[in-house]
Amino acid sequence: METPNITGERIKEYLAQGKRFDGRKPEEFREISIETGVSKKAEGSARVKIGKTEVIVGVKMDVTEPYADSANKGNLMVSAELLPLSSERFEGGPPKFPAIEVGRLTDRAIRESKFIDMEKLCIKEGEKVWAVFIDIYSLNYDGNLIDAAGIAAVAALKSARMPKYDEETGKIVYGELTDKKIPLSKDFPIIITAHKIGDKWLVDPTLEEEDVSETKVTIGATEEGSISSIQKGESKEIGIEEFEHVLDMTEKVRKKVFSTIKESI
Amino acid sequence: MTKEFKRPDGRKSDEIRKMTAKVGVIPNADGSAMFSFGDTIAIAAVYGPRKMHPQHSQDPEKGTLRCNYSMLSFSVSERARPGPNRRSTEISKITEWALEPIVMIKKYPNMVIDVHINILQANASTRCAGINAAALALAHAGIPMRGLVSSVSIGKLDKNLVVDLIKEEEDWEEGEGATDIPITLTSDGKITHLQLDGKITSKELKEVLKLARKANKEIYEVQKKALKESVQL
Numbered sequence: 001m002e003t004p005n006i007t008g009e010r011i012k013e014y015l016a017q018g019k020r021f022d023g024r025k026p027e028e029f030r031e032i033s034i035e036t037g038v039s040k041k042a043e044g045s046a047r048v049k050i051g052k053t054e055v056i057v058g059v060k061m062d063v064t065e066p067y068a069d070s071a072n073k074g075n076l077m078v079s080a081e082l083l084p085l086s087s088e089r090f091e092g093g094p095p096k097f098p099a100i101e102v103g104r105l106t107d108r109a110i111r112e113s114k115f116i117d118m119e120k121l122c123i124k125e126g127e128k129v130w131a132v133f134i135d136i137y138s139l140n141y142d143g144n145l146i147d148a149a150g151i152a153a154v155a156a157l158k159s160a161r162m163p164k165y166d167e168e169t170g171k172i173v174y175g176e177l178t179d180k181k182i183p184l185s186k187d188f189p190i191i192i193t194a195h196k197i198g199d200k201w202l203v204d205p206t207l208e209e210e211d212v213s214e215t216k217v218t219i220g221a222t223e224e225g226s227i228s229s230i231q232k233g234e235s236k237e238i239g240i241e242e243f244e245h246v247l248d249m250t251e252k253v254r255k256k257v258f259s260t261i262k263e264s265i
Numbered sequence: 266m267t268k269e270f271k272r273p274d275g276r277k278s279d280e281i282r283k284m285t286a287k288v289g290v291i292p293n294a295d296g297s298a299m300f301s302f303g304d305t306i307a308i309a310a311v312y313g314p315r316k317m318h319p320q321h322s323q324d325p326e327k328g329t330l331r332c333n334y335s336m337l338s339f340s341v342s343e344r345a346r347p348g349p350n351r352r353s354t355e356i357s358k359i360t361e362w363a364l365e366p367i368v369m370i371k372k373y374p375n376m377v378i379d380v381h382i383n384i385l386q387a388n389a390s391t392r393c394a395g396i397n398a399a400a401l402a403l404a405h406a407g408i409p410m411r412g413l414v415s416s417v418s419i420g421k422l423d424k425n426l427v428v429d430l431i432k433e434e435e436d437w438e439e440g441e442g443a444t445d446i447p448i449t450l451t452s453d454g455k456i457t458h459l460q461l462d463g464k465i466t467s468k469e470l471k472e473v474l475k476l477a478r479k480a481n482k483e484i485y486e487v488q489k490k491a492l493k494e495s496v497q498l
Binding site: 028038039040042048051052056058062079081083084085086087088094131135137139140141142172174175214223 | 291292293294295304307309310312315333335337339340341342343344346349352379381382383385386387427
């Protein structure tokens with residue numbers, strides 16, 4: 001089921017000449033398409049395709065007690081499920097590491113970039129705050145779920161409208177969305193993940209490329225250029241100069257991706 | 266039965282919501298389909314037949330049809346906790362029973378056919394939409410079948426029989442309240458699935474079956490059309 005060694009070798013040979021199986025350059029993304037408002041029951045939703053990879057993200061809101069260490073802030077919960085429907089590699093059961101990773105990396109890109117103004121989600125300090133749930137599901141898996149999830153999460157948040165909150169009962173009136181948006185900053189984060197295959201780095205891997213990737217760097221950053229989250233994944237080591245190259249490369253890629261998706265978000 | 270019963274969404278009592286069906290929605294799957302009744306949207310993907318693991322689960326007499334029904338957390342008003350629960354586990358099993366009679370499962374000893382059903386958006390009748398999508402996905406996967414199955418929920422609201430319930434009708438409280446009867450029939454009218462929750466006489470139930478048979482034929486046409494559209498002639 002995994003990509004065979006011989007294919008992996010061929011991917012490396014191609015990359016050494018700056019080529020990929022699908023004709024893309026190493027720093028080139030597949031086509032990205034974004035559709036928002038895809039679920040009537042969610043407060044916000046988006047379906048994002050990057051090539052054949054497809055994810056759907058829904059935003060739900062609730063009113064709850066704040067955490068003790070953030071009494072004047074709303075709560076954010078991001079979770080991801082890799083549906084067995086989306087690939088024969090995924091099985092049911094409790095979430096395994098790849099699903100947790102997608103949820104965690106998306107969570108940190110959004111949280112650390114301060115994209116959501118969490119203080120504005122406080123209703124009554126120490127007692128009642130809004131909780132924002134971002135749920136990510138894979139619909140078709142052909143590599144790079146994480147970058148797709150990042151874009152979809154932002155698109156879903158931007159499309160969301162707050163539900164009606166009945167102060168007397170302290171409960172949400174479902175089915176009645178207000179015109180109010182979730183308090184978001186204009187500068188939004190996206191996630192770009194670079195992968196190392198052989199001696200070369202590339203972005204937006206297909207499934208085959210992801211299989212033979214030896215290490216990866218996931219970076220959450222906003223358009224203005226500030227990086228808010230990074231995670232190095234997988235065990236292969238990275239030289240310092242090499243890492244600097246990754247930073248430069250992903251910055252260029254990020255600019256490009258921003259310019260292609262900006263209008264549709 | 267009163268003739269002029271007013272349904273919350275203004276439909277006639279035997280009127281099914283607008284149906285859409287499309288096959289080939291999940292490129293990775295061996296077969297896939299989407300089926301919707303109005304705002305209720307189900308997608309199904311088939312993987313297999315492939316070897317059953319672990320080996321002790323293999324059945325040398327026939328293949329195994331394994332269904333897995335699950336709702337997305339944001340498919341309902343109040344966020345559903347992700348992961349399986351008693352309800353989804355039961356619906357998964359019911360779906361297997363509804364589909365197995367039409368799948369020529371004996372052709373695949375020691376193998377398993379996985380059918381994954383996810384509800385993207387729910388406004389009642391989700392198991393029916395799921396079964397309809399699953400039947401299409403199996404056909405799309407090229408699995409030998411005796412025909413299709415079509416599933417619909419029939420409801421009794423107070424004393425009125427209606428076809429294809431929405432949530433508001435499911436929660437009906439006036440008079441005798443709501444009785445919900447999801448029924449799955451083969452294209453030649455045999456029952457492969459029937460559940461009932463509520464209160465009904467056997468005379469009324471016979472009437473329910475007639476309504477189900479009529480709805481079943483309409484759904485079958487929608488399914489058939491979707492399959493035909495997927496084949497380039």
